[in-house]
Amino acid sequence: MIGFAYIGFGYFDFKYLLFALPGLLLAMYAQWKVSSAYSQMAQVPARMSGAQAARRILDAAGLEDVEIEQVGGHLSDHYDPSSKVVRLSPEVYSGYSMSSVGIAAHEVGHAIQDARHYSPLVIRNLAVPAASFGGNMASILMMIAFGFIMAGMAKFGSIFLLLGIVGFALTVFFQLVNLPVEFDASSRAKTELVSHGIISGSELPYVSKVLNAAALTYVAGTLSSVMTLVYYLMQYAAMSDRDG
Numbered sequence: 570m571i572g573f574a575y576i577g578f579g580y581f582d583f584k585y586l587l588f589a590l591p592g593l594l595l596a597m598y599a600q601w602k603v604s605s606a607y608s609q610m611a612q613v614p615a616r617m618s619g620a621q622a623a624r625r626i627l628d629a630a631g632l633e634d635v636e637i638e639q640v641g642g643h644l645s646d647h648y649d650p651s652s653k654v655v656r657l658s659p660e661v662y663s664g665y666s667m668s669s670v671g672i673a674a675h676e677v678g679h680a681i682q683d684a685r686h687y688s689p690l691v692i693r694n695l696a697v698p699a700a701s702f703g704g705n706m707a708s709i710l711m712m713i714a715f716g717f718i719m720a721g722m723a724k725f726g727s728i729f730l731l732l733g734i735v736g737f738a739l740t741v742f743f744q745l746v747n748l749p750v751e752f753d754a755s756s757r758a759k760t761e762l763v764s765h766g767i768i769s770g771s772e773l774p775y776v777s778k779v780l781n782a783a784a785l786t787y788v789a790g791t792l793s794s795v796m797t798l799v800y801y802l803m804q805y806a807a808m809s810d811r812d813g
């Protein structure tokens with residue numbers, strides 16, 4: 570959706586590249602970091618599997634009714650708040666490694682946030698429908714905006730551009746409130762892993778390596794969205810100036 574905006578104008582704006590590049594490079598670096606940290610720490614053995622670690626932490630938190638299921642795919646691990654289920658990828662579910670217990674504990678961290686009504690999670694969940702609606706509408710509204718602009722109706726164009734920006738801003742808001750949720754899940758994971766003796770204090774850096782890399786992907790994604798939003802706002806301001 571991002572690059573397409575300027576294809577509509579028939580040229581590519583190199584200023585956009587300036588805004589998008591830092592986030593894009595960081596995202597590429599984070600992707601590489603996640604897969605390298607994950608495969609490295611998958612070699613460091615743990616005392617139990619990801620599923621066993623998840624069960625132990627959940628039970629200790631009084632969350633015996635939260636179930637743990639296996640789900641297909643690689644790094645597809647997540648917590649489903651609507652059905653109260655922690656879903657772990659096969660490698661995490663049955664792997665006896667620092668990667669497996671770290672990721673499993675992170676997902677359990679989300680289950681604990683949910684049970685304790687951790688406020689950033691509550692806000693994030695409330696923001697989901699608005700963000701997905703806003704994200705879907707943004708591309709349509711911007712397409713309409715550029716249609717008007719190309720037809721020489723700049724006034725209508727700028728109205729639709731502004732509406733598109735508002736839609737896009739809703740997705741950026743979601744990404745921003747998601748950051749504390751992710752950081753908190755990882756910090757809970759580390760505390761729980763050590764306090765239940767699943768890993769020792771000296772093994773903590775191994776788990777941190779995987780979780781920090783995963784956190785960086787969220788930071789990169791958010792940075793790139795914020796920069797895109799700033800770019801759109803500058804374009805809108807420039808258009809409004811031109812129109813007087």
Ligand SMILES: [Zn+2]
Nearest residue numbers: 675679751754
């Ligand atoms: Zn998470």
